[in-house]
Amino acid sequence: MSLASYIGCNVEVPLSNDEENNFIYIGDCFSNKYNKQDVQKYQITTPFVYEVSSDWGIEISEDMNQTTCAESKKKLIALCEIMDSYLEKGDYFELYSCWGGEEKDKRVGDITLKIDKLNVDLIELPEKTLVRIEK
Template identity: 35%
Template structure:
């Protein structure tokens, strides 16, 4: 089983099927369209659901240096949702919900586990 990081956005983005040197890619590695639909219906309020592939630090390892690399192309007031779970457990209830504002990073300490729903607001 694999840990999957889903991201929900209110705008479509291009899927990256090719290997890149970027720290974070929007692609589909482990999830199927049915899995993403479950996450959209059960956890997200956003219109589009994708999967994040991370290299190096995980998306939830947020600190001041990463603030620059966070979803920086969001308009003021926009947001994204991130849901982390084991592949196959998308329909289970979330165990923890966090609302984070990019302007207030760094976050002192955030413990993120499986089945955690994070809303990042700009």
């Protein structure tokens, strides 16, 4: 199993080009259409859902390997930079990470963050937490 991360938003976001070497890849990696349908039905509230990847999902927790946690912080910053260019003031996107196949499972929490006040060193984003990031 792999940790998959999904974003939901109210606007369409272009998929990453396979030839690009992106730190954050928007497009299928660990998931299939059924996984995304389950995330949309059970977790995310927006009409557009995408998997975001870079070999592993985004999870920030003191219980995880610190190298992986530091990488997740960098991924979250990069994702927010990408999404900031698509969002209008007052809009938001959602982030949800879970193990592949657990998209229907009950979430463990909800967090709301401001994109312009994001401090990755002060937050914890465990798996199965719905994160709303507002502009």
